[in-house]
Amino acid sequence: MSPVSPLSVPAPILTRMRSGVVRGLAALPHGVLRRVVGPPVELDNQRLHVEAQLALKLLAVSGAPELESLSVAQARAQVADDARTFEGRKYGGVSVEEVTVGGAAGPLSARLYVPDHPGGNPAGRRSDGLLVFFHGGGFVVCDLDTHDNPCRFLAIRAGVRVLSVEYRLAPEEHFPGAIDDALAAFRHTIDHAAELGADPARIAVGGDSAGGNLAAGVARLAAHDGGPVPAFQLLLYPWLDLSSKRPSYRLFGKGFYLTESDLDWDRSHYVAHAGDELDPRCSPLLAEDLAGVAPAYIATAGFDPLRDEGEEYAARLRAAGVPVALRRHSDLIHGFFNTVAIGHAGRDAVLEAAGALRLGLVGGFP
Secondary structure, eight states: OOOOOGGGGHHHHHHHHHHHHHHHHHHSHHHHHHHHSSSEEEEETTOOHHHHHHHHHHHHHOOOOGGGGSHHHHHHHHHHHHHHHHHHHHSSEEEEEEEEEEOOSSSSEEEEEEEOOOOOOOOOOOOOEEEEHHHHHHESSSTTTTTTHHHHHHHHTSSSSEEEOOOOOOOTTTHHHHHHHHHHHHHHHHTTTTTTTTEEEEEEEEEETHHHHHHHHHHHHHHHHOEEEEEEEEEEEOOOOOSSOOOHHHSSSSSSSSOOOHHHHHHHHOOOTTTTGGGGTTTTTGOOOOOOOOOOEEEEEETTTHHHHHHHHHHHHHTTTTTTEEEEEEEETTGGGGTTTSHHHHHHHHHHHHHHHHHHHTTTOO
């Protein structure tokens, strides 16, 4: 029998095969895994987790081209395939419903995750806490599907409802389309909390990477527009300043999944006019006044070009009198939110974030 050419295998089957290989390797004892991936990687007094090193090695072997060489459609397809490869098996224990929410220019697709066993309801409250979640992807790539399993995990482990919102992407919609949608979706959620089974006083905002930017922006804008405000904000390795590059760009801008060139590519598609990146709605770290925004949990990854700005934002919030907890996962890379069902490192990091969210929505944080 002649061997099967990879070209003859349908793409979905190839992706499932790659995902199975990733799960199998990640399940190996770390001592064995170390022999597979090679010597430890150490930089800036940090050691890369062996599971993160495995992910980087597998991505390198795949030979995927840099985003800057791809069209937007090709980039979206490639990132979606990567997400499926590292997604792992779908988590049960949660019901999932397709819904719509009001955006700045019309209805937006969204996905509501309801855990089978909600938790953390204060005495006398029958409605659940809810997180309005904005996915990452540099404002250009990713969607509800790329972040489906992590949202399932977050809902289950935090014991709260999660509403994942599909805001408009660039370059079809440049800045400020995404932040306008995010703010409109938050306001819609407050107004329709009862229909979503949520307590309007316990609605948080959150997101990873570019989604963290949107969550931070919503928290700030809501605090200053006189309307309802989020109860909490959950920011996972957020991209908070599109106007300048901090030392972590130089240290980790190449070779650790998210690259400096990726960020430049994303920025070029999202920001259409010179000076837009200086607008605090685009770069929340540049806001002059952060007083009164929601309490925050901020998680950064040690080997991430965005590390420094996330940690600087935490310092800015503290200086403004905002309760904030900062957690640097010094051995991880950008994107660990999307690896909750592969190995232990990403799952443990998100488990900690889920605990913070649960506390934040019962009024006990920090």
